[in-house]
Amino acid sequence: MSDHPTVVFGLDGAHFELLDPWIEAGHLPNIDRALDTGVSADLKSVLPPVTSPNWKAYATGKNPGKIGIFWWENIDVENQRVHYPSDRKHANTEFWELIAEDKPVGVLGVPTTYPPKEIDEFLIAGPPDGKNAGYAHPPELESRLDEKFDYRVRKHNRLDGDREAAAEEILELIDSRFTVAETLREEYDISFLQVTTFYINSLQHYLWDDEYTLRGWQIIDEHLGRYLNAEYNVVLMSDHGSNPIRTAFHINSWLETNGYLKTNTDVADTFYRLGINKDRLIQMTNKFGLTEFAKHVTPRKVLQYLPDNSGAVNKEGKTDAVDWEETNAIASGQGPIYLTAKHGTDEYNRIRNQLQAELESVSDPDGHPVTDAVYKGEEVYSGSYVDEAPDLVIDQAKGVHIPGGIGREAVFTKPTDDGWHAENKRQGLFVASGPDFTTGTHDPMSILDLAPTLLHLHDRPVPTDMDGTVQQSVFATDSKLANRDVKRANVSERDRERARIRAIARDVDL
Structure with a gap:
């Protein structure tokens, strides 16, 4: 010692x-x-x-x-x-x-x-x-x-x-x-x-x-x-x-554009058109010292539906924004991707291999790859929870930010003055x-x-x-x-x- x-x-x-x-x-x-x-x-x-x-x-x-x-x-x-x-x-x-x-x-x-x-x-x-x-x-x-x-x-x-x-x-x-x-x-x-x-x-x-x-x-x-x-x-x-950050790659927008993900963000879209979003609500309640009060009086379901200032729905709010029956893949931020097909089936293997190959070949508008590698889940994780683990995991390339929200139309964006720069x-x-x-x-x-x-x-x-x-x-x-x-x-x-x-x-x- x-x-x-x-x-x-x-x-x-x-x-x-x-x-x-x-x-x-x-x-x-x-x-x-x-x-x-x-x-x-x-x-x-x-x-x-x-x-x-x-x-x-x-x-x-x-x-x-x-x-x-x-x-x-x-x-x-x-x-x-x-x-x-x-x-x-x-x-x-x-x-x-x-x-x-x-x-x-x-x-x-x-x-x-x-x-x-x-x-x-x-x-x-x-x-x-x-x-x-x-x-x-x-x-x-x-x-x-x-x-x-x-x-x-x-x-x-x-x-x-x-x-x-x-x-x-x-x-x-x-x-x-x-x-x-x-x-x-x-x-x-x-x-x-x-x-x-x-x-x-x-x-x-x-x-x-x-x-x-x-x-x-x-x-x-x-x-x-x-x-x-x-x-x-x-x-x-x-x-x-x-x-x-050189570029932001909106993974769920890419999945939706390429037919892997089906969403239903009508409620969030309505809030967004009305100028109501989670970021603005937090800023207002912080300003007036009402953050804890707002959490208690605002139904959790409503908070989950609220988009962020880009119009995207995040975390628990994604549950109701996904058409699960018509979806093959959905992603979290910064790399994890989950498939809906049953593990080990021919359909699962086909979709996973196809998605892995496609993501490894994606480049941003300037021609830079967005991934250094795309791994299968079992190559990354081991243990009692491996059955719940992501099916694919992106190792994002240098300078690439991968947000996990749902609801943005653009697949690629640049850093904004009020957002992340690293x-x-x-x-x-x-x-x-x-x-x-x-x-x-x-x-x-x-x-x-x-x-x-x-x-x-x-x-x-x-x-x-x-x-x-x-x-x-x-x-x-x-x-x-x-x-x-x-x-x-x-x-x-x-x-x-x-x-x-x-x-x-x-x-x-x-």
Whole structure:
């Protein structure tokens, strides 16, 4: 076991593509120092390269086929619905729970951890699925954070609305994450601290290399400097990377144009013609402080039918916008595609092979491919939920954004002033600096490798159902960590059943 506490900086959407010019210009001296004194690598996310499921993949060391969450929505073709299985978020043990069996642990800001599990010493859930109430364990910690720090999990302003107000709010939220984490680390004498900032990725999505994005990174850099010494092992990691958008490929519009998808968006179209959309409603309720009131008085069904400001229907609203009987394929954003034909039949194989070949040959209006590859689901996923997994998964090409909404006529569009200017990519970052780590550049790693590697750092057994591998070569060459055998922990059927029962008992509904 390492004698040094570990601090993990979770940086949603971070990659060297954006940071390198700022590092070279001297704007991020502490990140530069961590690179010079530590080991760095590209970190490959699971497909699709999105906050959900990648933070769950990081925390559990498992691919989405074992977690049962494949994007911010799952498409259940058998029951003809689009939904998010929130109950599965807590069905698997996260690696910091295993560290907490031996040493005090604190976790703050990680997406997909709401509502918080019970953990010693604390867990504070993160956005975007977290809420500004019921976010902390132990529960009494929440009132302390509210009173002392005016702590918020989620921001109020939108970057596609009052951009300046939203950006300033994000900078405050980023700073508060690290300030609170440091305060609680000292108070609880934490051995393992995970502090994550989600909203830096929001700045990148909407503003890319804008001055506000740089300011966000400088706040992170300043806090990082407090840990770069002989006392701490410090890890920087991201769930995926980011890159500027060249073109948006509206996958469901393409599927409909090519006869794979049949929709019925009459209700959403009527709302849109009347100037009523979900984005405008959110902006108005935020402006007048009525967001929670609007959620309570507006029927959920109505909210689902509302289109966004482009006229597209998203997530659960897609359930009633699809003519399921006449549809062969429907997609989520950023890559997953589901077929309605019965698995294993000649029709299923014919449609899947045909669709895979066609998508691999699609180019945007400028002649650039929209995919790097199109995989069959079983090539990407394994585990007990593989039967629910997407049938095809796009690995989107550099500079391509793939929205998942239904109802847009255009197949290709360019970035707009009030929309996204950067999209996720599969290459994230890993940097580790401290007394137990080596130096230099490391071969690319998988995000699934981090849970077992951090367990090994803390001398904890690695569960046999984790998909990742302990990367002993990131540790100092002459250290015990680099040379001792990896401890293994068998995962029994009883343990899996107990986890399943806990998830059902929780019955989470976000």
